[in-house]
Amino acid sequence: MPRTPRPVPRAIKRMSDILIAGGVLMLSAPILLLAAAAIAVRLGRPILFRQTRPGLGGTPFRLLKLRTMRDDCEPDGRLQADEHRLGALGRFLRRTSIDELPQLWNVLRGDMSLVGPRPLLMEYLELYTPEQRRRQDVRPGITGWSQVRGRNLLEWSERFELDVWYVDHWSLGLDAKILVMTAWIVLTGRGVAQAGQATAAKFTGQR
Template sequence: MSARNRKPYDRFKRLIDVSVAAVALVATAPVQAALAIVVRRNLGSPVLFRQRRPGRDGRPFDLVKFRTMRDVDLVRGLVTDEERLTPFGQRLRRTSLDELPTLWNVLRGDMSLIGPRPLLMAYLDRYTSQQARRHEVRPGVTGLAQASGRNEVPWEDRFALDVEYVDNRSLRLDAWIAVKTILQVLTRTGVSEPGHVTMTEFGAFTVDDGSV
């Protein structure tokens, strides 16, 4: 992070991240163990989905989540997100339980609880200079864009909200985002883009997990 964009809140924010992630990992350990067994039975191995994502300043890290999709299989006709996402995977996404392993990324310092969502490495060359400012802070498990509608928010608006968060991050804003996110998870709104099972890729089409 550049010195010009550091805020006094950032150190306290990191303390919150470590404390909450550590407690949440312990508290959800039985749930994660049970989910790992169910994912193994439904989708096979590996249980976890890992993908390289850009973190703060664009530095890559490996994001971890529970798998929700089958592997690409041309013989079986499993290519698109719609074909690969199982009913079980849809339920995991609607409840956001697939995100629980991401707490490890928070504890490690790859991510924050609140911040712009980490997207695909391929997007780095597609951002405008303004949009690229979303990487001035650690990416988050949830963020202002997610609290404002999750995947129902168009890409351009999502990036504008990400930059707005970078400029205005504070304890009060983080608390508001956390509450709004919890309400959205409980009501299961905004899980996917209208007309899609996930979210269309920004700027181009590709076959990918689509879990953004």
């Protein structure tokens, strides 16, 4: 059954987000600088990828990631498919999740949490069922329950079910478990993309 979040654990979650995100951001600064230099040399500018995503309650915010794709175009000017624009550097950054490190700034700003449903595209909001939209009842996360249960290898229906389950069963202990599981997944690179695709398949509103 859904539970009403208690204010004290939520406050502890927010304080933990700030302390952990701030600490990791400082420790990972050399990695970010090296990655930024590699992107500047191999891909050019901009270094950061910025995109509007839905946050808590569907409120838009600007998500930050390290850029991982080239701007290669077809003869007619259209961008090539993602799998053709994602080179060795981009694959490495994604496999190691280094491309996600700038989202620690989103956490510090309060746009995101360390743990929560992943922020998807704004255009998906109108495609959600009322049950699926409940994933917006909490701050989106850098990692989440669906991320550690299969990540992009899951079907959309499975991902949404896991996201809503997290909303209903959230606890500080569950967040700690997800963070530990995430560390293992980052080390193994499991579930970064679906077979034959550079990114997850587009959600088209299938119920």
